[in-house]
Amino acid sequence: MHAYRTHNCAQLSQGNVGEAVRLSGWVHRKRDHGGVLFVDLRDHYGITQIVADEDSPALQLLDSLRLESVITIDGEVKARDAEAVNANLPTGSIEVFARSVNVQSHADELPLIVNSAEDYPEETRLKYRFVDLRRERVHANIMLRNRVITSLRGRMIDQGFSEFQTPILGASSPEGARDYLVPSRLHPGRFYALPQAPQMFKQLLMVAGFDRYFQIAPCFRDEDLRADRSPEFYQLDFEMSFVTQEDVFQTIEPVLAGVFEEFSGDKTVTPAGEFPRIPYAESLLKYGTDKPDLRNPLIISDVTHHFETSGFGIFEKIVGGGGVVRAIPAPNTVEKSRKFFDQMNDWARREGFSGLGYVTRKGGEFGGPIAKNHGPEEMAKLYDELGLGENDGLFFAAGKEKDVIKLAGAARTRVGEELELIEQGCFKFCWIVDFPMFEYDEEQKKVDFSHNPFSMPQGEMEALENTDPLEIKAWQYDIVCNGYELSSGAIRNHRPDIMYKAFEIAGYSKADVDENFSGMIEAFKLGAPPHGGSAPGIDRIVMLLADEPNIREVIAFPLNQKAQDLMMGAPSEVSAKALRDVHIRTIEPSKEQS
Numbered sequence: 001m002h003a004y005r006t007h008n009c010a011q012l013s014q015g016n017v018g019e020a021v022r023l024s025g026w027v028h029r030k031r032d033h034g035g036v037l038f039v040d041l042r043d044h045y046g047i048t049q050i051v052a053d054e055d056s057p058a059l060q061l062l063d064s065l066r067l068e069s070v071i072t073i074d075g076e077v078k079a080r081d082a083e084a085v086n087a088n089l090p091t092g093s094i095e096v097f098a099r100s101v102n103v104q105s106h107a108d109e110l111p112l113i114v115n116s117a118e119d120y121p122e123e124t125r126l127k128y129r130f131v132d133l134r135r136e137r138v139h140a141n142i143m144l145r146n147r148v149i150t151s152l153r154g155r156m157i158d159q160g161f162s163e164f165q166t167p168i169l170g171a172s173s174p175e176g177a178r179d180y181l182v183p184s185r186l187h188p189g190r191f192y193a194l195p196q197a198p199q200m201f202k203q204l205l206m207v208a209g210f211d212r213y214f215q216i217a218p219c220f221r222d223e224d225l226r227a228d229r230s231p232e233f234y235q236l237d238f239e240m241s242f243v244t245q246e247d248v249f250q251t252i253e254p255v256l257a258g259v260f261e262e263f264s265g266d267k268t269v270t271p272a273g274e275f276p277r278i279p280y281a282e283s284l285l286k287y288g289t290d291k292p293d294l295r296n297p298l299i300i301s302d303v304t305h306h307f308e309t310s311g312f313g314i315f316e317k318i319v320g321g322g323g324v325v326r327a328i329p330a331p332n333t334v335e336k337s338r339k340f341f342d343q344m345n346d347w348a349r350r351e352g353f354s355g356l357g358y359v360t361r362k363g364g365e366f367g368g369p370i371a372k373n374h375g376p377e378e379m380a381k382l383y384d385e386l387g388l389g390e391n392d393g394l395f396f397a398a399g400k401e402k403d404v405i406k407l408a409g410a411a412r413t414r415v416g417e418e419l420e421l422i423e424q425g426c427f428k429f430c431w432i433v434d435f436p437m438f439e440y441d442e443e444q445k446k447v448d449f450s451h452n453p454f455s456m457p458q459g460e461m462e463a464l465e466n467t468d469p470l471e472i473k474a475w476q477y478d479i480v481c482n483g484y485e486l487s488s489g490a491i492r493n494h495r496p497d498i499m500y501k502a503f504e505i506a507g508y509s510k511a512d513v514d515e516n517f518s519g520m521i522e523a524f525k526l527g528a529p530p531h532g533g534s535a536p537g538i539d540r541i542v543m544l545l546a547d548e549p550n551i552r553e554v555i556a557f558p559l560n561q562k563a564q565d566l567m568m569g570a571p572s573e574v575s576a577k578a579l580r581d582v583h584i585r586t587i588e589p590s591k592e593q594s
Helices: 059-064 122-127 136-158 199-207 245-263 280-287 313-320 338-350 369-374 376-386 401-418 460-466 496-505 510-516 518-524 538-545 576-581
Strands: 020-032 037-042 047-052 070-079 094-105 181-183 191-193 212-220 232-241 277-279 324-330 357-362 365-367 393-399 429-433 438-441 446-449 476-481 484-491 531-534
Touching: 020 047, 020 059, 020 094, 037 059, 037 094, 047 059, 047 070, 059 094, 136 212, 136 232, 136 245, 136 538, 199 212, 199 232, 199 518, 199 531, 232 245, 232 538, 245 429, 245 476, 245 484, 245 531, 245 538, 277 280, 280 401, 280 429, 313 324, 313 369, 313 393, 324 376, 324 401, 338 357, 338 393, 338 401, 357 369, 365 369, 369 376, 376 393, 393 401, 460 496, 484 538, 496 510, 496 518, 510 518
Parallel strands: 047 094, 277 429
Antiparallel strands: 020 037, 020 070, 037 047, 070 094, 181 191, 212 232, 232 531, 324 393, 357 365, 357 393, 429 476, 438 446, 476 484, 484 531
16 A cells, blocks of 8 residues: 555545545644544545544544644545535545544744635745645646646637747846846856746747747746736747738737636637727727726716716816816716715725716716716716716716826726626636837937837837827737736847837937847847747636736745745845855945835
8 A cells, every 4th residue: 555645535426435545644624523434535536525533543642733743644535425425525425534644844823824715924824835835726726837837838829829938047138127137156247037928038049940939937026016917927928930910919819718618617708719809099089998897887988078068067177278087977876966076086086086077867867066067968968969868977087188088098998887887707818919119208308119119100110200209109018817917929020120229219229228228129130030039928817717816825935015925035135255255245225215
C-alpha cells in the first residue's frame, strides 16, 4: 500500500464499499454526535467523510486534533445510510470507518477559518495566503485560472501560433508606466528593467521571420493599484506578420469567445465574428468611455443644439462658451420621487463634478427647473428626437467636453445600476477602433501622441504629410468586455520613414528616435514585414469568469494595494554589502515626497 494514499478524497464511491483504503489530507471539519465522531477530510480534489466510534482506535486522537492538521487515515469504505447520503459531494454515498490515524503535521490556532465563507480583512488573508488558498472559493479561482491558461494556450497553437519566451531583464521601455529597475553588478551605474510588456521583442520576432508568436507573458508596471490592476500580471501576448486589422480580429475572436463559452457556465457570450466595432469618438459620445459596458442599454446623446438659445440660461451660457450638453435617459422613472433625481445630483457633486441636471416626466408632464425654463414645447422636441416616452426621466451633463464625457459616462453607469438595467448572465465583447493618432497637449502647448506612438497611422505617409494631425486615426484597437479593457493592440508602424515622420509631428527629431528606439528602428531598416497583434490580460479574463470584483482574488500570491507582499515581507531592506555589490546607495525620501 502507498505510504500516504490509495485514493484521493474525491474518488471513493459505492463501488469501493468493503475495501481497505488509505487517505491523506487536512482535517476540514469535525462533528461530535455523542460517541460518534465525523471528520471531513479534505485534499486538493475533494472531501471524504471519516467516521470513528468507540470501537475505533483512532477516535481519541482524531477528537484531539485541531482543524487543518494533516493526517493519514487507514480504514474501511462503508455505504452511508440512505438518509445520510450527501448528494452534493462526489463521495457523498460512502464514508470511511477509521481503523488508524497517523498525524503528519499538527496545526496551531488558525488565523482564519478555512471551512467558513466568513470574510476576513485583506491584510490577514494576504499575510496568511497559503491558508487562504485552502478555502473553497479561492482554491477554485486558482484552478479556474489554470484551466483558462491551458485552454488559451491550446487555442493559440491550434491557430498556428508558436510559443516563445522573451527576456525578463531588458532595457527601460517607453511604454508609459514606471519601470521596475534592477541594478547591474557587472556594469556599475546601469540598470535592467523588468518588462512592462514584451513589445519590442515580439515585433523583432516578426522581423526575424517567425510569423505567428504568442506567450503567456509576465509583465511588470510600477503604477498605482486599483481593483482591476496589479503591479505584476500576465497577458496572452501575440503578434502576427502580413496581417490587416481585420485579420487580427478574425484570429483572436474565436480564441476569446471560445474560452469564455468554455468557462462561463450558463452565461451567454458574444459569438466570434460578431464583436461590434465601435469607433473611439463614437464610444466617448454614446457611452462616455472607451471601455463601454454593452450590458447597459442606455445611450448618451449630444443635445447641445437644443440649448443654443434657451430659457435655461446656465446651459445657454455653457454652449455659447464652447461647451457641450449631453443627455442620459432614465427610462420608466414614473414611480421615482424627486428624491431619486436629487440624490443623483448629490452623487455627481461628491464625485467632483459641478452637478447633474435633470428633467422628470410623468404622464407627459415635465418637471424640474430645466424643463420649466426651457419650456414644455422645446422639451417635447428634445424627447421626440431621443425617442423617449411620457414616463421617462432625463439627466444632463454640461460643460467642457472632456469633463462632460467623464460625467456622462459615470452617470450612465450609475443610472443603469440604480434602475437595475444592467443585463445579467452575459459577456458582451466589442472592439474600440479608430483611435486618434495625435492629440493636443494643453500643458505642453504642442501636438503629441494620443496613445501608442508605434501604431501605423491610417493613410500612412500620405496622411502624415497632407492631413491635420488631429484628424489622423491610427490602426489601433482595444478589446473590451463588460466594461473592462482586456487589451490594447495595433497594426504596427514597420516603416522607418513613416516612424520618423510621425515622431517629427510630435516634436521629436530623427536623432531622438535613433537614440531612444535604436534597436527597433535599426531592425526595421533591414527588412520588416507588416505586422500587428494584441495582448489580452489573463488576470482580467479570469476575474470576469470567476465573477470576482478584485483581481487579487484570482492571483495565487498577489501584492496588496501598496505593492507589498505581506507574506514574504517584500519589498525588504537588504544589507549594506548587497547594496555595495550592485553599486547602489539609498536616499531617504524628503518629507514632501513621503
